[in-house]
Amino acid sequence: MKTITFCVIACLCLFTTQLTAQTFEERAAQISKNIEEITKQQKDSLKIEVEQVNQMLDNDEISEETAKILKKEYAARRARIIENKVTEEEQKLTQLVKDKVDGRISDNNQTFSSELSKIKDSLEYRKNSYKYRRTTTQFVFAIGVNRLVTDGTIDNDNYEWRSDFYEWGVTWNTRIFENNNFLHFKYGLSLQYNNLRPKDDKIFVSEGGKTFLQDSGLDLKLSKLRYVNLVIPAHLEFDFTPKRTNNDRVSFPTHRSFRVGVGGYAGFNVKEKQKLKYRENGRKQKKKEKGDFNVNDYVYGVSAYVGYGEFSLYAKYDLQPVFSDNEIDQNNLSLGIRFDFN
Structure with a gap:
């Protein structure tokens, strides 16, 4: 028992x-x-x-x-x-x-x-x-100004300085070498909102497959063409954040020092519309025109950024002209600031 x-x-x-x-x-x-x-x-x-x-x-x-x-x-x-x-x-x-x-x-x-x-x-x-970990994820937000480049010259005569852009998306940041923190491959998915604001009460008009500026005959408080691109950005990022050793364990933090990224993007246009605000007979009027302003269906370009930590200066340039079939090519140049939030 x-x-x-x-x-x-x-x-x-x-x-x-x-x-x-x-x-x-x-x-x-x-x-x-x-x-x-x-x-x-x-x-x-x-x-x-x-x-x-x-x-x-x-x-x-x-x-x-x-x-x-x-x-x-x-x-x-x-x-x-x-x-x-x-x-x-x-x-x-x-x-x-x-x-x-x-x-x-x-x-x-x-x-x-x-x-x-x-x-x-x-x-x-x-x-x-x-x-x-070797691959990390960041939320990206960027904002700045847009400029149309015609024959290598920035067009400041027809567009306001307030022509702007903002971009937001998600990126994956992969350390290329297992034991070296300097070089990373950064790729993701972003929405780019581009706004063009004509001067002198002009509006965008599309006729015969071409898009051009025309006097509206109105006292415009706002004239803006917005086109939105969904793109896949890809950059080689040089991160000067040093690796760390703690109790014989090596770690590889990112976005803690100077960073430089060079690369580009490719994607397609998802929507475009023109927005007008003006007074008529003493009353405020708003008008939105959704349709075909002959914005190119596809977009590709080059981009770069340089900064410290999560903040950087950002530039992108569309190699594809904004409008298709126009006699003169106009390419969009964007300059601004960018945040990569871990």
């Missing part, structure tokens, strides 16, 4: 030990999973918020300046949420391992202690790979 009782107790102890190990692994894996889900959820939420701001801007519910401010605020808020929530998960992870090492979670045999050490190393790797 005593022998049977002893065997039962031994089996229960073994079962309890295995259950504890299993529970510990599951808890650790869940924390690691939470870190990845937090980042994904916040970036997805930011995309939705930016789309809502763009919709409000298209519906004239807010001004362009207000839209810029809102986008910056949303991006900063999501970044703070990610930082705070990830810090909480890392604290849980540290406490879980510490409790096990200090014996506050039961440890009944030497074999399991050895396994615990392996699990601890694995979790540390998960933390570091979250922060400095």
Whole structure:
């Protein structure tokens, strides 16, 4: 009877030990999973918020300046949420391992202690790979001015200085060499919103397959042609952020120092419309013309940026003329600033 009782107790102890190990692994894996889900959820939420701001801007519910401010605020808020929530998960992870090492979670045999050490190393790797994995994701937002280039000369006579652009999208940044942090390949998907604002009450007119400027005969408060391109950008990025060594573990942080990117983009036009605002018989009038202004269906160009951290100066140039079949080619040059939010 005593022998049977002893065997039962031994089996229960073994079962309890295995259950504890299993529970510990599951808890650790869940924390690691939470870190990845937090980042994904916040970036997805930011995309939705930016789309809502763009919709409000298209519906004239807010001004362009207000839209810029809102986008910056949303991006900063999501970044703070990610930082705070990830810090909480890392604290849980540290406490879980510490409790096990200090014996506050039961440890009944030497074999399991050895396994615990392996699990601890694995979790540390998960933390570091979250922060400095070889491929990272950034949310990109850029804003600046547009200029049409005709025969190598910028056309300042027909277009206002306020002709502008903004771009937003997502990029993936892959470290090319396994043990060197200098060279990265950056690629993604972006929407480029380009606005051309004619001077002197002129508007865009399309006739006979050609697009040109014509006097509107109105006292225009706003004349703007917007065309939107969906593009795939690709850059070689030179990141001067040094790699780091901590407890014999090497990590490769990005966007912590000077950065230079050179490359280009290719894509296609998704929509175009002309927007007019004027007074008629003492009343404010708005007019939107959606249609074919002979904007090229496809676009490709070169681009570059140089900056520090998440901020950089940005330039892009469309090698494809803006309008198809015009006798004189006009190419769009954009100059502005760019943010790459990790």
